[in-house]
Amino acid sequence: MSTYIRNYLDRPGEDTNLYSGKSRNSPTPEEISQSIENMMEILSELTSLTPKVVKVSVMAQTEQDVLDLMNFTRGFKTLNPEQEYVTISMGKMGKVSRITSDVTGSSWSFASLDEASAPGQISLSSMKKIREILNED
Numbered sequence: 601m602s603t604y605i606r607n608y609l610d611r612p613g614e615d616t617n618l619y620s621g622k623s624r625n626s627p628t629p630e631e632i633s634q635s636i637e638n639m640m641e642i643l644s645e646l647t648s649l650t651p652k653v654v655k656v657s658v659m660a661q662t663e664q665d666v667l668d669l670m671n672f673t674r675g676f677k678t679l680n681p682e683q684e685y686v687t688i689s690m691g692k693m694g695k696v697s698r699i700t701s702d703v704t705g706s707s708w709s710f711a712s713l714d715e716a717s718a719p720g721q722i723s724l725s726s727m728k729k730i731r732e733i734l735n736e737d
Contacts, residue, residue, distance in 0.1 A: 643676050653684040660689035670704040677705025690719045
């Protein structure tokens, strides 16, 4: 079990929502590559602990990064339908993962009220417009 997860679980009296990711700390290309390569392992480890929510965010460097995370999420949600997942690819390329969260198996997405709190975050008003279009018959 990773040190981060072990430390998080050792906090008494808190709901167990497990999170793995980086946002504004500008990970190196090697760290990003490592995160994507280890995504199946990360999701497996977090899921095995049966938390309320598994949240994973990664900074997308390529279109394939975004598609991989979306595909992994769909697969894990199919295998673990009772588990809540929230996965997000950050950055401009990752916006599609925020828009299609319900298709990929994420329980929800994040939108900003004012300023974005993470790279690639979409405003609530834009998200509403996009979702209305996607939900049209």
